[in-house]
Amino acid sequence: MTDHHAAIGDPISAQPPVPQETLEEIFEDIRSHILYDHELHGCLNCGICTATCPSAQYYDYSPREIVQLLWTENLEGIYDAMQEKIWACAQCYTCAARCPFENSPGGLVMIMRETAIKHGMESAKEVLRPFSRVLLKVISTGNQLAPNMITREAFPDWGPNVSKVDAPLNILRKAIPVPTMHTMDTAWIVNLKTSIELYTIWEETGVLDQLEQVDENLFDVVSDVMEEKREEYEEWLEEQEEDA
Amino acid sequence: MSRSGDKSPGYTGFGDEWRPSNLTPADARRATDWVEAKIDRRSMLTDKDRVEDVRDAMWELEKDGEIVVHRVDDRHAPVTARTLYGWEKKVPTNNLWHHKSCGQCGNIPGYPSSVLWLMNELDISYLDETDQTSCTAWNYHGSGIGNVVSLATVFLRNFHQAYVSAKARGLSEGTYYPLVHCGTSFGNYKEMRTFLMHSAELRAEVKKILEKLDRLVDGKLLIPEEIVHYSEWLHVVRDRIADRQKIDMSGVRATVHPACHVYKMVPEDAIYDETVLDGNRVAVSTGLLDTLGVQVIDYSTWYDCCGFGFRHIIGEREFTRSFAIDRKIKVAVEEARADVMIGHDTGCITTLDKNQWIGRAVDKVYALPIMADCQFAALALGAHPYKLAQLHWHASPFETLLEKIGIDWEKAKAEFEQYLEEVKAGKIETLYDPRLAITSGEGYVKPAEIAGGGGK
Numbered sequence: 280m281t282d283h284h285a286a287i288g289d290p291i292s293a294q295p296p297v298p299q300e301t302l303e304e305i306f307e308d309i310r311s312h313i314l315y316d317h318e319l320h321g322c323l324n325c326g327i328c329t330a331t332c333p334s335a336q337y338y339d340y341s342p343r344e345i346v347q348l349l350w351t352e353n354l355e356g357i358y359d360a361m362q363e364k365i366w367a368c369a370q371c372y373t374c375a376a377r378c379p380f381e382n383s384p385g386g387l388v389m390i391m392r393e394t395a396i397k398h399g400m401e402s403a404k405e406v407l408r409p410f411s412r413v414l415l416k417v418i419s420t421g422n423q424l425a426p427n428m429i430t431r432e433a434f435p436d437w438g439p440n441v442s443k444v445d446a447p448l449n450i451l452r453k454a455i456p457v458p459t460m461h462t463m464d465t466a467w468i469v470n471l472k473t474s475i476e477l478y479t480i481w482e483e484t485g486v487l488d489q490l491e492q493v494d495e496n497l498f499d500v501v502s503d504v505m506e507e508k509r510e511e512y513e514e515w516l517e518e519q520e521e522d523a
Numbered sequence: 524m525s526r527s528g529d530k531s532p533g534y535t536g537f538g539d540e541w542r543p544s545n546l547t548p549a550d551a552r553r554a555t556d557w558v559e560a561k562i563d564r565r566s567m568l569t570d571k572d573r574v575e576d577v578r579d580a581m582w583e584l585e586k587d588g589e590i591v592v593h594r595v596d597d598r599h600a601p602v603t604a605r606t607l608y609g610w611e612k613k614v615p616t617n618n619l620w621h622h623k624s625c626g627q628c629g630n631i632p633g634y635p636s637s638v639l640w641l642m643n644e645l646d647i648s649y650l651d652e653t654d655q656t657s658c659t660a661w662n663y664h665g666s667g668i669g670n671v672v673s674l675a676t677v678f679l680r681n682f683h684q685a686y687v688s689a690k691a692r693g694l695s696e697g698t699y700y701p702l703v704h705c706g707t708s709f710g711n712y713k714e715m716r717t718f719l720m721h722s723a724e725l726r727a728e729v730k731k732i733l734e735k736l737d738r739l740v741d742g743k744l745l746i747p748e749e750i751v752h753y754s755e756w757l758h759v760v761r762d763r764i765a766d767r768q769k770i771d772m773s774g775v776r777a778t779v780h781p782a783c784h785v786y787k788m789v790p791e792d793a794i795y796d797e798t799v800l801d802g803n804r805v806a807v808s809t810g811l812l813d814t815l816g817v818q819v820i821d822y823s824t825w826y827d828c829c830g831f832g833f834r835h836i837i838g839e840r841e842f843t844r845s846f847a848i849d850r851k852i853k854v855a856v857e858e859a860r861a862d863v864m865i866g867h868d869t870g871c872i873t874t875l876d877k878n879q880w881i882g883r884a885v886d887k888v889y890a891l892p893i894m895a896d897c898q899f900a901a902l903a904l905g906a907h908p909y910k911l912a913q914l915h916w917h918a919s920p921f922e923t924l925l926e927k928i929g930i931d932w933e934k935a936k937a938e939f940e941q942y943l944e945e946v947k948a949g950k951i952e953t954l955y956d957p958r959l960a961i962t963s964g965e966g967y968v969k970p971a972e973i974a975g976g977g978g979k
Contacts, residue, residue, distance in 0.1 A: 313671055313725060314718065333828050333850070337842050369835060369842075370664040371828035372710075376787035381573065392667030403667070409838035410666050417625075421656030424629035436840060438880025443915040444936070446943050454939075454946045455632040455913060457639060458957035459623070459651055466628035470653040472964045476680060476736050477656050483732045484673035493668070515965055 302354040308394045309349070309357070318386035322346045328374035328384050340367035342374040342384030349387060357391070362402045365391045399492050407493050415497060418490060419504040421477045422465040426452060475512050478505045574791050576610055580720040581746055589726070591740045593686050594748045599700045602759035604794045604806075612794065613749050614759045615700040619649045620685035624705030625657035626869035633894075633913025634872065635704055637901040638753050639954045640911050644904060645763055650692075650699050651955065652962050654684050660711035661870070665833035675715040675729045682712075683738040683745050691962035693973035696740075702753050706868030709752040710784030713792055716750060752785060754807035754867040755794055757896060761814040769905040770928050773816045777899075778861040780851060780875065781805050782868030783828045808867045808896040815903050820859040824850050830878070831870035844878040852879055852889045863892045863924045865899055876919045892924040893917065908932060909939035910952075 309315065328342040329335045335342070345365070348356040368388040375383035395403040407414070417423040426448060431441055442451065448463055459467040481487050491498040584590045595601045599615030606612050619642070627634040635651075642649050659677050663669035682701055689698035703709045719726055726744060733739050757764070786793035786805040796806035799813060804825070812819050830846030832839070852875065855861040866872045876893035898912045908914045908930060914921045915936070925932040945951075961967045 313722060317718070317721065331826070333830065333846055334832075334842070336850075337845060366834065369828060369830070369832035369846075371783035371832075372788045373783060373826070373828060376790050389664070389667065393670060396667050406834070406838070407666050407668075410834065413662065413837060414666060414668060417657070417659060417662045421659070422625040422629065423657055423659070423661045424625045426629050429630055434877070436844060436881040437877040437918055440880065440918040441877075441916075443917075444909070444939065444943070446940075450943055450946055451915075452632075453951055454910070454943055455636055456911065456952055456954045457628075457632070457636050457651065458953050458955070459653055459960050460628050460632055460635070461951075466625040466657070467623055467655075468653045468960075469656065470961065470964050473654045473656060473684075476738075477677070479735060480673055480676045480680065480732060483735070484670060484676060484728075486669055486673050489668045489670075 297355075297358060299354075302358055305361070305394060305398060306352065306354050306357060308397060309390055312390045312393070314386060315390060318383040318390065319346065319349055320382055321380045322350045322382065323380070325379065327377050327379070328382075331373045331377055333371060333373070334367045334369050338364075338367035340364050342368070342388075345384050345387055345391075346382055361391055361395045361400060365395065366402070366406045393489075396489050396492055404493050411494055411497050414490065414494070415501060416465075418481060418486070418501050419474075419508075420465045421469055421474060422467065425463065425465050427463045471508065471512050471515065474508055478509070574608070576791070577717045577720050578748070581716075581748070584720065584746075588743070590744045590746045592746055592748050593682065593697055593700070595700060596697075598698055604755065604759055605796065607791050607793055607795055610791070612751075612755075612792065614751055614755050615702070615749070616756060616760055617647050618699050619647065619702040619756070620688055620699035621649060621651040622655060622681060622685070622701045622703045622705075622708065623651070623657075624708065624869045626661065626873060627704055631869065631872055631876075631895070631913075631916060633898050633911070633916060634869070636954065637895070637897040637906065637912055638704065640901055640906055641757075641764065641897060641904070643954055644767060645760060649702075649955075650688055650959065650962075652684075652688060652960050654688070654962055654964075655681050658705065658708035658711050660707050661833055663711075664707070665837065671715070671718055671725060672728050672732075674711060675719055675725060676732050678712045678715045679719075679729060679733060679744060679746075680736060680738050682747050683733070683740070686740070686745055688962050691967065691969075692959070693970055700751070701747065702751055702756055704753050704869075706752065706754075706782040706785040707870065709750065710788030713750050713789040716746060717789065719744070719746065750792070752807070752867070754785065754811075754896060757900065758794060758796075758807045758810050761811045764811070764900055764904065765814045765816075768815060768903050770903050770930070771816070772812075772903055772928060773818070774927060775817045775924070776820050776860060776862045777812050777817045778820050778822050778855040778859050778864045779809050779812065779825070780829060780864055780866045780871050781808070781825065782866060782871050785868060808865055811896050811900060812865060815900065820861055822854050822859040822861075824854045827851065829866075829871040829874040831874045833870070836870065836874060840878075843874055844881050847874050847878040848882045848887050848889065851875055852882070852891050853887065856889045856891050861891060862927055863894065863899070865894065865896050867896050876917050879919055890920045890923070892921040893919040894921060902928070902930070907938070908935050910942055915939070 326343045332342050334340045348360055365388045370385055372385045375385055413423055416425055452463055453461050462468045585592050595613040595615045598618050600617040601613040601615050604612050604614050623635055659669055685699055685701040686697055730744055794806045795802045796810055799806040799810040809819050827850045830843045832843055835843045855864050872895055879889055882889055901912050906912055908925055922932045958968050
């Protein structure tokens, strides 16, 4: 995999510009994505997408620019946008709902994010660093969020009222009248067989390869968890056979 | 506001003090032009002729023997609603399989508990089980890890489980119909269904994996006839809910935050109703509030997202909190003078509820109760605000709303704290028999009628 993070067109950069073949490789990966033709149909530069974009109000980001870069096959511009801009998108799809051409700039951004990961771009690794706890949870359990992840330490800006009743978390969880939610490690109790099925999906669809690309240590941890759970499941199956 | 069944002329926002403007026809035309240049349903109607109803492709593929469609049938007591283009959507109202939301269950537990409680009140059959994953789309939209094949496979695996789940109770396949709790799961699954219907390559890849998992029906992919969000279920049963209303809500000024992934992602499938805001905005939640007699207050930034951002709520919260405060909370408080903001999605409720306190750091001091439509409806029907609606998990000042509708929250809180002592002693109250939550594997108890009388 390539590991490139030089800014394009930087006149004082000591690093060589990104080779043309790398730029072409990246664009080819974007263009050959199974959804590319579904998300891009044309562009008149009307800017309605940017006018309603929440991220455009706070970042140097414009969905119109993303669409234009791709539509005009501006390879350097695409590479440049993949360094930072694509990560500003809030994925609300307001742009897609409004585009007269039925483009989905938000969907195109996702294709570019996937491609940034595939190429192991440093910018992607950096952006996803705070996401590691979530990645560990969702890939190993199938739940993105668990009650024990919501702590005052993890979210100091949420203030002191994260829970307005002072009691241990396990008791508060048991006081929820929904039995599947009497757990702290996952949002709901997940059947072991369900987790094993999910691991197969991750393996078969290349998701674990993506994870390894952005965070090798996390990949190792997730692999260990998966192995343990698979062993646990195998043991349970053997017990069933013995009982039968 | 035109309430359901009311013959008042047209859309009238801004609550009790609203008065007609009595514009001249020319001025009214000019004002309408301005609105049209902005955003409403009409701005999305321009593409109508070019948009395909994906269900047509679905029926074709079924006819060709490539897929099996899980139908919404009489067992699900469907109610027909109309979508953006006037297409019909069958919304199941009985025998529902709860596709839970990881963000709701992890962080806003009163959200799913209110949905289940309302179903108990309406005597509706359902299954809440452990054999399901989240849609994993929050992660995908936040990180870019995942892809269309993984998302589509997760979608069809979960929906296949919904299809076969009834067998664990000795009932026929397809008895339960999936009801999706999360707005992002809802939007994502609809997108995946569209992609699957359009791409033979994607279908082949997904089928290969599901075959390994023994998740095909007669060797074919199982595709749901309708993908249904719980807010749509609430919408079509809103009159039945209002029939059981115990608390007068007419003094409440509510703003609605419609969730992007509910109505902007695959917009042609979102429900619009001529009796709700004259059909100009997505009908869910607003229709329910309207029916409960609430004053739904319009506000200028209704169309904006909440600022969740998927990645931003975790790794770039400056954006999330700035957007939530400046574009939603502040406007709802100052412009709409709202008592509450009601939402219908996981990320929105989390974002808007949790990102108010920090505003103090920059002298943006706002306090607005935030909750989901189902929690609000449960309160209207007399549900306990702590034991059932689980409002203590909310950081926003729900207490002010409870006071306004005449609920003594201090007393309710004391009752809940007393209940916690019982919980510590193992006396836990649940909305259904916990044994039903496990349909296979460890802990599964076979009903006597399918276990040869012995049960295990």
